[in-house]
Amino acid sequence: xxxxxxxxxxxxxxxxxxxxxxxxxxxxxxxxxxxxxxxxxxxxxxxxxxxxxxxxxxxxxxxxxxxxxxxxxxxxxxxxxxxxxxxxxxxxxxxxxxxxxxxxxxxxxxxxxxxxxxxxxxxxxxxxxxxxxxxxxxxxxxxxxxxxxxxxxxxxxxxxxxxxxxxxxxxxxxxxxxxxxxxx
Numbered sequence: 001x002x003x004x005x006x007x008x009x010x011x012x013x014x015x016x017x018x019x020x021x022x023x024x025x026x027x028x029x030x031x032x033x034x035x036x037x038x039x040x041x042x043x044x045x046x047x048x049x050x051x052x053x054x055x056x057x058x059x060x061x062x063x064x065x066x067x068x069x070x071x072x073x074x075x076x077x078x079x080x081x082x083x084x085x086x087x088x089x090x091x092x093x094x095x096x097x098x099x100x101x102x103x104x105x106x107x108x109x110x111x112x113x114x115x116x117x118x119x120x121x122x123x124x125x126x127x128x129x130x131x132x133x134x135x136x137x138x139x140x141x142x143x144x145x146x147x148x149x150x151x152x153x154x155x156x157x158x159x160x161x162x163x164x165x166x167x168x169x170x171x172x173x174x175x176x177x178x179x180x181x182x183x184x
Contacts, residue, residue: 024140026138027132027142028141028158028160029129029160030145030159031148032147032148034165034168040124044117047117048117051110055106055110058106059099059102059103063099065095069091070092124168128164128167128168129164132160132164133160136163138158138160
């Protein structure tokens with residue numbers, strides 16, 4: 001019986017030991033840093049901001065129309081018949097409801113537009129990161145951005161940001177100027 005247990009133990013060690021000794025090679029890069037230097041991301045962000053501004057302008061027009069109707073109601077409601085007064089109150093209520101509905105729809109519309117603009121960039125980055133990982137033999141690639149909130153320590157030697165940047169054809173960014181020394 002003891003011999004059988006020894007044989008099973010040795011067999012387990014022979015099968016399990018090689019997998020324990022193999023470490024899974026990991027790499028990282030800061031997605032935020034990459035996005036910061038991507039011209040396409042700046043263009044997508046600018047386009048999303050323009051779209052937001054257009055929605056915001058439409059909201060201002062609707063708010064101005066509401067203000068105009070409220071002012072008209074305040075100044076003339078004493079001269080209107082009950083039927084006209086009721087009609088004007090309904091117009092104001094309908095406009096308020098339309099504004100509220102527009103606000104909710106505009107936010108959803110803006111979010112959809114932003115996703116539509118940046119999703120292809122994320123797909124492009126994911127493909128480039130996967131290609132670099134395969135080329136360099138990494139099994140896992142982790143986002144080391146501060147906003148990701150997961151990375152505690154990352155060896156700079158395993159940072160593949162430059163390799164992904166090069167894979168995407170993004171030129172090396174110019175160095176940022178040094179901040180002046182305090183008190184100067």
